[in-house]
Amino acid sequence: MDFDFNEEQYVFQETFKNFLSEQYPLEKHIALVDSGERNGELWSQLVELGLFSLIVPEEFGGLGMSFVDMALIMEELGKSLVPPPVTETIIASDLIARFGTDDQKNHYLPDLAEGKLKFSLAMLEESAGFHPADGETTIAPTVGGFVVNGKKILVPQADAVDAILVVGKMADTGNLAVAIVAPGSEGVALRKHSALDDSCYFHEVSFDNVKLAGEKLLSSQGSAIGERLFDVSAAINATQLVGIAGRMLDIAVDYACQREQFGVPIGSFQAIKHKCANIAVDVDGGRSAAYYAMWTIAEDAPDRAKAVSVAKSFCGEAARLANNDGIQIHGGMGFTWELGLHHYLRRTKVLEYSAGDVAYHRERVMAETLAELSL
């Protein structure tokens, strides 16, 4: 029994933390968004650091690490608002490594490990709930391949990736499967959303009889692949949310130590102290929940669904508190566009409402608990 990271995992965290604070501070993020450029040099720098090779199995050119090894790194990526499709591409590596055929693994994983491929994820639909099984997108077998039909929303960077992982229901079995669709394929139409976080480049993507060769389909026993895609996404989002909450806490504490009113730093007032303490307690609990969820993802533990839902619902609320009170502590400055706290707030909202919101995950925790208690 050991609920802590090992020295190597902390070293990796330090590496990414130092890199991001030097190379991708908030000003750089803002400049990147303003320029309209996609990942700029950030992507190639992350490739150089080896980020995309970490969870790729060794036989395909990766380091064969797990999501436990990734947890602290994901927290750092969240903290620094690293934009899509970084985590989406890592999730794609996991799905292909776990569910891909030998040919698919050989085809995609070495390039993924080297950062040569960018993947996006298409899960949400306009009139469906959060879970992929609620969606109406279909994948129908045809001679020599498959046909995808449906419409997804909030697909990040859909116009700037090599492929989109589209989750849908198999027309014959009703099981969830994932189609690998290049955004330029015939029958694919993109419309850029107007959305809360400009750095995500969200798109609505329609699939109108998109024909795919058989090797572009990832499938599993039953709907396991769809369940895993959902859980991995939710766990990573939760970890990123707690990263943002921790960053907001640091920023608020720094500001409260410097900003003077009534002749003293505002951080000496209990009204401010107590807000900071409450955020700290939530960040601490959020870390416990997110790290454990990442462990269940790594181990495919039997309590994975519950652990992920505990984390996503808890971290969603923790990040809310951290952003709301973090901005409040800054007073009028917190409300200015220029100071830039809204970038954290905006990303928080986007993560909070993807892969299941607080209410969705609470209901899932309730259902899992009743099953545990045989009620």
Place this chain on the structure above:
Amino acid sequence: MDFKYSAEEQQFRDELRQWLSENLPKGWGETVFEPEDEDEMYLSRLEWEKKLYKGGWSGIEWPKKYGGRGATLIEQAIFAEEMARAKAPEGLNIIGRNLVATTLLHHGTEEQRLRYLPKILSGDEVWCQGFSEPNAGSDLASVRCKAELKGDHFVVNGQKIWTSYGQYAQWCIVLVRTNSEVAKHKGISFLLVDMRSPGVTLRPLKQISGESEFNETFFDNVEVPLENLVGELNGGWKIAMTTLAYERGPEDALGRQIRFKQELDRLIHTLSQLQRNDRAIIEDPVVRQKVAKSIVDLEVMRLNVLRRFSKALKGEPRGPDASMVKLYWSHIMQNMYEMALEVLGPLASLTEGDSLAAAMGRYQLSYLQSRAFTIYSGSSEIQRNIIAERVLGLPK
């Protein structure tokens, strides 16, 4: 990171489970319960503690030298889990085992440890805690209860308040003022006071739950031998901080988490049986959201504790971080009991003794008791100050 137990840990668990099945009365927690009378209940808890001692299951984390098993934190976690699984009673000498013993292990002399620890372990001597005073609550360092050193003994005069289990205790750890000339936290000493000494009187205080667990304690020219001083004269503040770090820390929280979890599971059972508007209450989506929030909160409480155990096992010192543990659990548990009443709807006001009371009225009593969580061992306001100043580094 690894959540599996080793073979030794598993063996520890099996052995304990076996012992519990042989030593708890048949039907315990199902058809046989603790006595309803408060006095009888506390004394039965002391009997249970003595039984644990005879079986070698008391003070398991203490060094073997003082009668413990030298159990690891993980074994302590297993112990708490198994006690909860068996619905075993709590003990009475909680302050003795968890606070006095740990404080003496850190700051006591070898003579003090050999004198006091074995009798805490055996349940022969029950302890209480004399820290708070009518005018020293959140501002604990302003204690006025005075001890004057006269030759080989102190003479103690003053009053303490909220003395839990004082009526069952033989001994009390008392914070006293031994110097009024210096900064207030530099003139405090930490004494071990025999409650049977002439001049000690107790007056029970009735709590909002209707129970009388705690007391006012008066010291009127009470003589305390010099050898009952823990640490240095006027060095008591630091020692009290050690005591409080254990009172607020993860070991304490783990035991509670497991009991709270049982209460929550029982609530879910109750909500599955009770009908409202032609369906089980637990089918109501609004109720499900509220119950699930408490499930999430309690699971995070468990994970918070395990994370701290792992840090402690690597030798990281305990400190103000304990305030985060206590602040968190005290609020989520108040929320849970408040929620428990809320989801019972019109039945919420019916208490123990009424034939219609849900779950025999247990949640109404727990709800009333829970109001103390955010007040005792440092109010939430004090915990937030500690976190802000000593964890986050905000200015005083």
